[in-house]
Amino acid sequence: MKLTDLVSALSLETHAGEGNLARPVTGGIVSDLLSYVMGNARAGDLWVTIQVHPNIVGVADLLDLSAVVVAGGQEPESATVAKAREHGLALLTTEMSAFTLVGKLHELGVG
């Protein structure tokens, strides 16, 4: 499954990384604890969180995650968007809760 398929299927809003939406999503992780993600994410995972600060981009970049989706209608800080653009990281948002989003991602075959 490619990011672009998920973006259109779930109407996710793209804030950064428009050029990297062809990237395959090979798995998923959901957590708001950065060390949990550091310890458990695999390269290519899509990360669902409600954290909005720039460190989420740092973590996603270090781990080669395919995208970060900020759920629950949270708005990423402008510094977060800027950093995601700088790194070419797909930064997406949705009004859906993390719970609902993860359910839908799983239905679509991510995981």
Added chain:
Amino acid sequence: MFSIRYPVLGGAYFLAGRAAADVKQRLGDRGLPGEMVRRVVIAAYEAEMNICIHAVSGEIEVVVEGVQVQLHAEDRGPGIADIEQALAPGFSTADAKARALGFGAGMGFANMQRCADTFAVCGGAADGTRVTMSFIPRPQEIMAGGST
């Protein structure tokens, strides 16, 4: 041999992760196995965050000798009163600000220990904390090859 030192400033969350990002770049450029680089980078990030969260300031040093990597983190801060307790997964003394940002979950040392091939921490309460880790390629990492 190659070594590099990174200063880390306590409380500067907006800067945190820069050392780990540079380590990733440099070790990747040197052709070390991708999965091994990933372990070093995760450990470096956790060490960097520990300084950022708990200390006034500190330094991360990375030494590369052939395919072996050593990582030293040293800080000027409160030290660790009870090392056994600090190493227990889930234990943390991070403040509310750190926790609100998703840090301070008490998983940092566990991640470092899992990633490193040797790990030592010394945290005399008066003179800050020192963490030393070393990394060597694991057989499956050599099989898998270059940087991710």
